[in-house]
Amino acid sequence: MGQFTFVAVIVMMALAARLHAAEDFESVWQAYLAKYPLGMKTKSEHEIRKSIFNETHARIQKHNSKKGVTFQMGHNAFSVLVIHSDLTSEEKKRHLGAFKPVRPNSVVRGVAREALPCSVGKIALTPNIRLKDLMGFYLITSEQQIVDCSRKDGCSGGWEQEAWQYLASNSGQTDDSSYPYTAETGTCVFSPSDMSIGAEISSSDPVEWVAWQDPTAMMTVLVDGRIISIYMQLPESFFSYESGVFNDDQCVGSYAHAMNVVGYDTLDQNDY
Structure with missing residues (x-):
């Protein structure tokens, strides 16, 4: 019973961490939209740009967490674009x-x-x-x-x-x-x-x-x-x-x- 309780606690902690990460990303996304209004007209476009932003955000976090890097990355107008391919x-x-x-x-x-x-x-x-x-x-x-x-x-x-x-x-x-x-x-x-x-x-x-x-x-x-x-x-x-x-x-x-x-x-x- 004790082992089952321990496993359940670990699962609950993992779910809580995922929810916290999702909340953090959503706050970053909303802050980005406030700074860079995109004028998206459809739900489909919103989801596409948000998905690209999610990938960019993960890439930025991964780079900035590395030791010994000589430069830092951050969000800008390019964060919702697929570089080299979908620039109109x-x-x-x-x-x-x-x-x-x-x-x-x-x-x-x-x-x-x-x-x-x-x-x-x-x-x-x-x-x-x-x-x-x-x-x-x-x-x-x-x-x-x-x-x-x-x-x-x-x-x-x-x-x-x-x-x-x-x-x-x-x-x-x-x-x-x-x-x-x-x-x-x-x-x-x-x-x-x-x-x-x-x-x-x-x-x-x-x-x-x-x-x-x-x-x-x-x-x-x-x-x-x-x-x-x-x-x-x-x-x-x-x-x-x-x-x-x-x-x-x-x-x-x-x-x-x-x-x-x-x-x-x-x-x-x-x-x-």
């Missing part, structure tokens, strides 16, 4: 590019936007930088000019070197207020005679290739006040990145994200 064109415009730019150190300039929401592929974004002029304020250069003018259908992807070469051959880059961002490809309306030039390219051959996997060469370029364009293969964890030094070797080779390296430092004894 509207979701791409809303969510891609939602990451905040890296805060620059005193050596280099900051980046205006880290991604272009109209593209999930290789978009020529390198010239879209904040230029700090001698007066001490930042000028946001026009991303839309790059999308519309540097190549055909700029939102479908592109190469950074194409954008640099375009700017070198076309008087430079206007400011964002003169040619505002729309997150979709349009007809090129850039006119150097009618728009102010926010940034000029001083060289007719502005692209310099940096040795692959050579951190010293990269740091030398950055210390010189320049920016390095890279492509980063995106593991699933990238879309839940929250803080720390991102480091994940589970790359997805067919999904690369163009971005800019603007500096280097050490955080919690981790070089980045």
Whole structure:
């Protein structure tokens, strides 16, 4: 009888733990919906998004519980999306590019936007930088000019070197207020005679290739006040990145994200 009672108590404790976990998840889910209203119109869509969120939440908890990880994961607008597969064109415009730019150190300039929401592929974004002029304020250069003018259908992807070469051959880059961002490809309306030039390219051959996997060469370029364009293969964890030094070797080779390296430092004894 005593053994039966002991087993029954264990079963009851296990059921209580499951109920507590379910309550915890439901509170997290409701808090997420309050922060990120999804506008779901059907019960089916609600259940699908909740199921995806449950998987994302479990993945975040598993990662953050590991010892020795250099970065933490958290919820954001991507938590209810199946990355690399079910992003609609509207979701791409809303969510891609939602990451905040890296805060620059005193050596280099900051980046205006880290991604272009109209593209999930290789978009020529390198010239879209904040230029700090001698007066001490930042000028946001026009991303839309790059999308519309540097190549055909700029939102479908592109190469950074194409954008640099375009700017070198076309008087430079206007400011964002003169040619505002729309997150979709349009007809090129850039006119150097009618728009102010926010940034000029001083060289007719502005692209310099940096040795692959050579951190010293990269740091030398950055210390010189320049920016390095890279492509980063995106593991699933990238879309839940929250803080720390991102480091994940589970790359997805067919999904690369163009971005800019603007500096280097050490955080919690981790070089980045």
